Amino acid sequence: KAGVTQTPRYLIKTRGQQVTLSCSPISGHRSVSWYQQTPGQGLQFLFEYFSETQRNKGNFPGRFSGRQFSNSRSEMNVSTLELGDSALYLCASFPGRGENEQFFGPGTRLTVL
Amino acid sequence: AQKVTQAQTEISVVEKEDVTLDCVYETRDTTYYLFWYKQPPSGELVFLIRRNSFDEQNEISGRYSWNFQKSTSSFNFTITASQVVDSAVYFCALSEHGTSGSRLTFGEGTQLTVNP
Numbered sequence: 001k002a003g004v005t006q007t008p009r010y011l012i013k014t015r016g017q018q019v020t021l022s023c024s025p026i027s028g029h030r031s032v033s034w035y036q037q038t039p040g041q042g043l044q045f046l047f048e049y050f051s052e053t054q055r056n057k058g059n060f061p062g063r064f065s066g067r068q069f070s071n072s073r074s075e076m077n078v079s080t081l082e083l084g085d086s087a088l089y090l091c092a093s094f095p096g097r098g099e100n101e102q103f104f105g106p107g108t109r110l111t112v113l
Numbered sequence: 114a115q116k117v118t119q120a121q122t123e124i125s126v127v128e129k130e131d132v133t134l135d136c137v138y139e140t141r142d143t144t145y146y147l148f149w150y151k152q153p154p155s156g157e158l159v160f161l162i163r164r165n166s167f168d169e170q171n172e173i174s175g176r177y178s179w180n181f182q183k184s185t186s187s188f189n190f191t192i193t194a195s196q197v198v199d200s201a202v203y204f205c206a207l208s209e210h211g212t213s214g215s216r217l218t219f220g221e222g223t224q225l226t227v228n229p
Binding site: 033045055056058094 | 157158160206
């Protein structure tokens, strides 16, 4: 069974630009969560999508948004990039219900210059 | 609000030593889940274990063992006879039952270095 895939793996953007990251969950998994990892703030929950609906949301500004498609693939978008948005963005795949662990992808490393 | 604290920022040991990584959590929920993840330099978080709040049995998996104590709100992780390949950052995490385990609160992580 293929694992969680994230594209692109590395990205360099400049302040003010916007960026879209993609995550494909494990086949059959209906939930996708996004996390931001920075040296200063650690791992922080961004949001979770289940069956194309946002089910949970973390404490991030509205510049961070996401969506999920009918095939469970998810995208997150960050608009008007700031230097502080430089981070490793991790996507986690989860069946959606039950006591199952989340499986993480390799992450997308975003650098904002 | 829930919180996870990993007081040990960095630990350095010599191969074959035993090492324990501490994790203390706070939650108001009576039903919750605790996790440990390993993050090697590649960046991907690797799942190690999940525990629910009603199961206080200790668990052993090969060289890994976990000690869950609700009385002290701790979920510690021990590696026996450590190996160089165990070098990584280890995260303890907590999720509440209401979110079906889909929102994790992570600790700050412990960087473990195992020297040959």
